Amino acid sequence: MKLLLLAALAAWEACPYFSEILPDPQEVEDARGEFAEIRLPEKFRRGTLSVVNEQKKVWSGIVSDTVKRILLIRDTSLCPLLKGLLCRPLTGTALPNSREAMWTLSSPSCADTAKLPIPKAGESFVRSGEAFDAWEWEKPSPGIPNGIFEKGIVDCHLNIDTLIYAENGWRGEWTLSGCDSAEIDAKFSGITAFAEKEWRGTLFRGVRSPFFTYLTADAFHLTVKLPEDDVPGNDFVDSLFAKPGAFPVRFTEVHPCPEEGMPEWIEIYNPALREVSLAQMSLCKDKTQFPSAVSIQKHESIVLAKDTAAMRLYVGNSEVKILPVNFGYLKNAADSLYLCYGKEKVDSVFWGKLTQIQPKCPAGFAVASGRSEDSPGFQTPGSLARDTALPFQVEWNARVFSRKKSANPLMVRIRSELSVTVELISGKGDLLWKKELPAEASGNAWTEIPLLQKGFPGANFLRFSAGSHEKRVGVVLRP
Structure with missing residues (x-):
């Protein structure tokens, strides 16, 4: 039995063989992504190869000494640019997705047969087994050697x-x-x-x-x-x-219960001096991986939202970076979020009765301080450090305004033993208007804010400050 096994392995080392076949791709349509991959060992006597699927020839060609692997694929634009890879179109009818299939490979001195079971959607057949006579289901890797199953692969x-x-x-x-x-x-x-x-x-x-x-x-x-x-x-x-607690990217703001029609969103921030790739980051759940080609720059904030179009409309400008992340639905009363790098949790935030943070819907909150905040895409001086209770109370008449309804301006009133500075800030962070209001313990006086005259379409912000304390409120200006 051992001699037969050694003879079989010697035959594989001298002859080309099917190494991977994908009948039912999922990331692209079948007419583009179906492929068959063939490995050519070094000892193979080069010449003409023929590939047959379901008794119909799908490719035939002469193979040079420099070719180590052949990829037959429906759409050759999907071929990777690899040294030693010969990429050619896979012809013939569509590969069967619901039944077994037979492939044959022949040359003047060698032959190989692959009898495949019923496929699994989105998974390749990869050759395996001690004598290379079995098939495993694996993630497709067209044109790339599979070091787990193939023998003689150098992969550092x-x-x-x-x-x-x-x-x-x-x-x-x-x-x-x-x-x-x-x-x-x-x-x-x-x-x-x-x-x-x-x-x-x-x-x-x-x-x-x-x-x-x-x-x-x-x-x-x-x-x-x-x-x-x-x-x-x-x-x-x-x-x-x-070091523990020193990962550069962290949560800074969460909006679990925005106003009706507004999307839920999360903000992350990089306070470091270098950019950080988001390729291995997620919210520690399946399907919450961040876009792999994106980095967060130094001192940059990024907004995560399921509906990026609605979030862009809410923000009102193109300066804020918004990424699509499907984090499901956040619970208003109590919930938690985790930030992962790979499989390691690097940051978290909790809110609810048992924590120091209880959202005051429809406002979001700053993670560091737990106080209400609405500043998507940038940080306020008070959003990065925990503050004590505010020495003033603020009320406003609405959060959404329109220039067409000039009879309904933005109005605020403040109850405070101290004078309070009020600032109108654009969505980009530019100061548009500023006024210091005197102390008003009763809080009966309303003050008009020139949002309709000086604000920009989209998100604008009101900043109320007294000494080292401040509060920021987001308002939306419609055309």
């Missing part, structure tokens, strides 16, 4: 085993896998301080190697360049690390 991986903050820097251990050895270049870049350190050295497979960098930043960005191998796309490590 760097695993961070331990990492701790020492007295004068960061100390850890890492291990190389997937290749015998690799020379790596690592760069440690401080997030909260402009400092960079480099590490260069050779790592060997399976050897847990220590490293140390004299970087005292609370959070840092690690990038590591690995040598090119058979599996491109993962030759670069790009990760964030931070």
